[in-house]
Structure formats: structure tokens, C-alpha cells
Amino acid sequence: MSLFRSIVFASVLVGLIVGVAVSAAQFLGTSQLILKAEVYEKAVETSGQHAAASSKDHSALAVHAHEAEAWEPADGFERRAYTVVTNVLTAIGYALVLTGIIAIRGKPVTWREGLLWGLAGFACVVLAPIFGLPPELPGTPSAPLPNRQIWWIGTAFATAASIGLAVFVRKPWAVVAAVVLVAIPHLIGAPAAPDGAHALAPEALEREFIEHAVLTSLVFWLLLGSLSGTLLSRFET
């Protein structure tokens, strides 16, 4: 079997397992907190304060109101089904990247080493961005979406490059470069929310959401890493 096919088969299988498992965890945690936060968000929308706010500036809330006009899955089964599908797709995407990089390195990975690969992934896309852009509930004030996306992507890539340098090159200059790379996004700083804006959901709910999101993501990445490593070796032999 060609290496590409092995990577794709392994990643799809990993994505299905991790996506379904993580969806189950999300339904018990983050999804319920999102629904609670949307109660506050909808209350503001219906009270009319929202219309006044959106006419003055292009806040995140105004963007959200615009999006609400488009199709969205109905609450309940349909919404959960789309969450499962998109979690599986996200897991397949991350598995392709992780398994692809493992294959580029060219050494077989055991499930234990896979856990470390998973932790590295977690560090890149959850731990590093969390300092500037923590996971958010709907209704949390924030800077324009494209600016946040650029910072997030830059942070993830800089952290990945930093880990790669520190772990695989292991020369003094590489360690220095790794430290600089990991620090740069945080020295630049994440795009800040507009002054005076406040979250619609209570702070305790927001904190609970961050804890759930981080823990679920940790499970996501540990599973993804250990399965990616072992399944690629299986498909390759």
C-alpha cells in the first residue's frame, strides 16, 4: 500500500474513533454550557439592546446576529449530529497532519510515543492559544474574527516549529530559536476585545466552559496521538 493511502486510512479510522468519543464527552460538558450561554445571548437579542449595539459598531455580536439569518441545525438531534460530524472531520484533519509529520520523520511510533505526539498537538492548538484567546462561550466580546484567526494560526504554527526544533534538532541554537518562536506570538499579543464590552454569560459559566473545553481537548489529543502512531505502523506493515 502506498504511504499516502496508509496515512489516509489510519487518519480516517483515528478520526472516527476520536470524533465520536470526544462528541460524547462534549455532550456531557461543553454543549450543555453553550446552550446555557445562548439563553443569555437570546435574552439580549430579544430585549432590543442588541439592535442598538449592532448599529453603532461591528462588534462580535453584530456578526453573530447576521449569521443567525443563515441556515442552522435545529436544536436537539440535528444539532448534535452536526457536532459529531464536524468533530470527526476535525479529528481526521488533525490526524492527517500528525500522521503525515510522523511519516515524514520516518520512524515508527509506539502508542506511548504517540501520547507525546498528542501532547505536542495539544500544546500547539490548545495550550499556546489559550493565553491570548481562551475557548469562548457564545456572547463573549472579542476582536474581529479574521484578526483572531490569524493570531491563532500563527501561534499554532510557531509553537509547532518551536517544539520541532527543541525535540528533533537539539542544538544550542535550536533551543534558543525554539524559545524565541514560542514567545513571539505572546509578545505581539492576541487581538483584544473592544473596550467596555462585557460577556453576556456569568463569569463562573465562562470559567466552567474553559475547564471543560481544555479537558475534553486533552482527551482528544492523547487519543489522537496514541492511535495515530500505532495505526500508521499497522497499515504500513
Add this chain to the structure above:
Amino acid sequence: MSASQAISTAKAGIDTSIVNLLQSALAVCFGLMIIGLVGFSHIDVLHNAAHDSRHANAFPCH
């Protein structure tokens, strides 16, 4: 093994490693494209379908 055989074997080895490298890199690109669509697309329908997943997986949303 003659010298010419040794050279062609070595060449085949290099070719295979380049092919493997390209195939692995292609897989990484595919993965990034999927993440881009699911986690970052500004298309309303995609955003709404992936909404809860984006929030829970710590992608910037809204």
C-alpha cells in the same frame, strides 16, 4: 553487487524516500485544508453546522 547495481539501488532508495516525503506532505496539506474548512471557514452554513464543535475545540468563533 557491481558498482552500477549499487548506484541504481541507492538511487531507487532516494527516489522512494522523495516519493514518501511528497506523499506525507500531501497528507499534511489535506489535513490542514479540512481543519481550515471545519474550523475557520467564514461561510455561514459551515459555521453554523460546526458551531458547537468550534467552540469546544477552542477555534476562534463568531
